[in-house]
Amino acid sequence: MSDVTDLPAPQGDPTEGPAIALRGLGKRFGDLIAVKGIDLDVPRGSFFGLVGPNGAGKTTTLSMVTGLLRPDAGQAFVLGRDVWADPVATKRLIGVLPDGLKVFDRLTGLQLITYAGLLRGMPRELASERAAELVAALGLTEAQGKLVVDYSAGMTKKVTLASALVHGPRVLVLDEPFEAVDPISAATIRRILAGFVESGGTVVLSSHVMDLVERICTHVAVISDGLVLAAGELDDVRGDRSLEERFVDLVGGSTEVVGLSWLRTSSD
Amino acid sequence: MVAHLVRLKLTLLRNIFRRSRAQAIGAVVGIVYFAVLVAGLAVILASFRGSLDAARVVIPLAGAAGIVLWTVVPLFSFGSDPTLDPGRFATFAVPHRDLTIGLVAAALVGLPAIASMVLSVGVVVAWSHTLASTLVAVVATAIGLLTAITTSRWVSAVMTQAISSRRGRDVIAVLGLLLLVVIGPAISVVANLGASLRDVATTAAVVVGWSPLGWAWAAPGDVAAGDLGTGLVRLALAAGLLVVVFLLWSRVLREEVDNPRAVSRSDSGTSSGDDLGLLARLPGSPLGAVAARVLTYWRRDPRYQISMAMTPVVPLALLIPFVTGDVAWTPLLMGPLVAFLLGWSEHNAVAYESDALWLHVASGTSGRDDRRGRLLPDLLLAAVLVPVYVVVGVAVADRWDLLPTALGLSVCLLGAGYAVSSVMSVVLPYPVAESGESPFNAPPGAAGITIAAQSMASLGTLLLASPTILLAWWAWQGSVAAGWGAGIVGVLLGIVVGIVGVGVGARLYEQRAPELLSALRRS
Numbered sequence: 001m002s003d004v005t006d007l008p009a010p011q012g013d014p015t016e017g018p019a020i021a022l023r024g025l026g027k028r029f030g031d032l033i034a035v036k037g038i039d040l041d042v043p044r045g046s047f048f049g050l051v052g053p054n055g056a057g058k059t060t061t062l063s064m065v066t067g068l069l070r071p072d073a074g075q076a077f078v079l080g081r082d083v084w085a086d087p088v089a090t091k092r093l094i095g096v097l098p099d100g101l102k103v104f105d106r107l108t109g110l111q112l113i114t115y116a117g118l119l120r121g122m123p124r125e126l127a128s129e130r131a132a133e134l135v136a137a138l139g140l141t142e143a144q145g146k147l148v149v150d151y152s153a154g155m156t157k158k159v160t161l162a163s164a165l166v167h168g169p170r171v172l173v174l175d176e177p178f179e180a181v182d183p184i185s186a187a188t189i190r191r192i193l194a195g196f197v198e199s200g201g202t203v204v205l206s207s208h209v210m211d212l213v214e215r216i217c218t219h220v221a222v223i224s225d226g227l228v229l230a231a232g233e234l235d236d237v238r239g240d241r242s243l244e245e246r247f248v249d250l251v252g253g254s255t256e257v258v259g260l261s262w263l264r265t266s267s268d
Numbered sequence: 269m270v271a272h273l274v275r276l277k278l279t280l281l282r283n284i285f286r287r288s289r290a291q292a293i294g295a296v297v298g299i300v301y302f303a304v305l306v307a308g309l310a311v312i313l314a315s316f317r318g319s320l321d322a323a324r325v326v327i328p329l330a331g332a333a334g335i336v337l338w339t340v341v342p343l344f345s346f347g348s349d350p351t352l353d354p355g356r357f358a359t360f361a362v363p364h365r366d367l368t369i370g371l372v373a374a375a376l377v378g379l380p381a382i383a384s385m386v387l388s389v390g391v392v393v394a395w396s397h398t399l400a401s402t403l404v405a406v407v408a409t410a411i412g413l414l415t416a417i418t419t420s421r422w423v424s425a426v427m428t429q430a431i432s433s434r435r436g437r438d439v440i441a442v443l444g445l446l447l448l449v450v451i452g453p454a455i456s457v458v459a460n461l462g463a464s465l466r467d468v469a470t471t472a473a474v475v476v477g478w479s480p481l482g483w484a485w486a487a488p489g490d491v492a493a494g495d496l497g498t499g500l501v502r503l504a505l506a507a508g509l510l511v512v513v514f515l516l517w518s519r520v521l522r523e524e525v526d527n528p529r530a531v532s533r534s535d536s537g538t539s540s541g542d543d544l545g546l547l548a549r550l551p552g553s554p555l556g557a558v559a560a561r562v563l564t565y566w567r568r569d570p571r572y573q574i575s576m577a578m579t580p581v582v583p584l585a586l587l588i589p590f591v592t593g594d595v596a597w598t599p600l601l602m603g604p605l606v607a608f609l610l611g612w613s614e615h616n617a618v619a620y621e622s623d624a625l626w627l628h629v630a631s632g633t634s635g636r637d638d639r640r641g642r643l644l645p646d647l648l649l650a651a652v653l654v655p656v657y658v659v660v661g662v663a664v665a666d667r668w669d670l671l672p673t674a675l676g677l678s679v680c681l682l683g684a685g686y687a688v689s690s691v692m693s694v695v696l697p698y699p700v701a702e703s704g705e706s707p708f709n710a711p712p713g714a715a716g717i718t719i720a721a722q723s724m725a726s727l728g729t730l731l732l733a734s735p736t737i738l739l740a741w742w743a744w745q746g747s748v749a750a751g752w753g754a755g756i757v758g759v760l761l762g763i764v765v766g767i768v769g770v771g772v773g774a775r776l777y778e779q780r781a782p783e784l785l786s787a788l789r790r791s
Contacts, residue, residue, distance in 0.1 A: 066630055067629065067630065067632070067782065068626055068629055068630060068782060068785060069782055069785075069786065070782045070783065087632055088632045088634075090632075091630060091631065091632035092632065094630070096626075096630040098626055098630075101623045101624070101626045101789070102621075102622050102623050102624040103624050103627065104561060104565075104621070104624045104627065105624070106564065106565050106568040106569050107561065107564060108543075108545075110543075110544065111544055111545060111547050111564070114544055114547055115547060115557055115561055115627075116627060116631065118547065118552060118553070118554060118556070118557035119554050119557055119558070119627065119628060119631040119633050120554075120631050120632075121553070121554055123552060124547075124548070124552030125552075127552070128544055128548070145543065147568070163627065
């Protein structure tokens, strides 16, 4: 964690300043330094895309923002509150969709969303009302009485997203929200998220689908190997090229295919 | 393909020795110990060559018992071998016939099978009176052994499937109860026979010899005694049985490979549409929600059902020594035992949820809500089971003077168990069968930590409850004061220790929730 810079923590009124601020955030797993001291500001009301190759540290970073993984260095602020100094108050503001974690899949879809609301301390009537509304909005009405274990991957994603929305968070942190989701549901989710941003909320999502990020995000950060390579408004980051070209440029990988001649059927 | 599976099994066997040095030494000591034991038994079996009459009684009974052991033991103690779980081969497009034979062949490579083969050699020696009897013995013993192994595979596959459907669970529960009802009287009958044991054994050997379990083991005896016809009939029946069992195994295997997720499907559809189930019936607070969710899981997840089914049944075993012998004190422990089991069984509760716990962490659920919510369903169950078993136990033993003692001891063990469990499920979660896997699966390589953690939980509970245990002991020795003392101290100590322990667990949870989540993800 050599390159931890000394940006000051966001001060004062939580109603101003960035929605999420990371200061020298770092995480080490044994010999592997997954996140090498990230500084990043996510402006309020932005639709923020976090892109990077596999293993870049996206999930690790987002987990440290949402209070699921304790950082080894640095701080994370959400709406001016230190996530790790005051987790209870901060977590109230965040809605979380993690990637690759199980859910309580022996509950029905409707039960799972209501459960998430109740855990947040919502009154039952409000929680179940909102759960029903979310189920309808995400097109899960027919499956609401089925156990989540019997859902497809895309449906599980949607019901988990609904669980992240039920308590009315101010900031949404979504890890790969569109993975395995069909195009129609993806459009629905995009519209829900766009409405959320319009009304003053902030969305941070990770993805490695550049097209999608380019289409829906206002801001973007490229991270690779645990470092932020570029961050800012979408147009500033990509310049006059496509995000994908810029991304390949930044990350520096080669897209040349070496070998695999046996895969070309014409070589028979 | 068959060779592949056998090689896979050999690799797994070799890997027993590739863990830590301590574990390898433990394994070697264990294997040497059992090798000596098995060799001794084989020699004893072989020595029956000297008395054909005795052999015709002992060997069919031993053989039938062997088949039963092969079938039952893996289900209850070690978990069916998950590395050779048929469902795992679903994606590999292995020809059905190869898989059917291969899995049985692989089972022949395990240590239990090797032990059985050594014993079988002893059996063959015992029958080697004439050339014909030796030949029949070789064939029949091989058939018997294969029948045992195939039956074992078949039954664990069927059980895995049955446990996943409500109806199957009901059937198993009824069968289990029947077995329990029968065991007590059966043991007492056998125990009371005493002197006439020899006659009983002889009769039993005749009956068993004509039952499917005994055909293969009795056939060589007939031939050795000169009754070639009967021997061949039994041999034919045994061969037929092997074919039938093999076909049954083959059919179940096909179902399981075609539909490997069947285990994870349970009662989907029982909940109708917009019904919130228990979430609507318990208090609408985080604590109530956690409790309702745990209760829902008890109903829907086979892994919980196993322990739910076992907990009320185990204390009944204490009635056996009482009924069969003159042991007067065991029923008194029924209440304390069920209380101990209920408290202790929560010591790894979080591990069963695996990393779904993230929802609690991300929601900022308080430690108190998490810990208490988890224990509430168990406490509800205890509120029913503990008083019932305490009263029943005291009534059976006819020691109403010890009622306060038994009650105090039970409450104390329950509270101590909750204290230990609240802390241990945060600090030391250990791997369990994954959700959707067969509840009979034991995660490979986790035996050491499992045993260590379970022993720690037991010792911790007993230690916290030790003042009450001592008082209860004095009460049993005859001290009236100690009897009441155990009652009062037990209830107070149980409540205090329980509340303090759950509080400590809650504090630890709040400090370590992210670390707990990481530990659950790794395991």
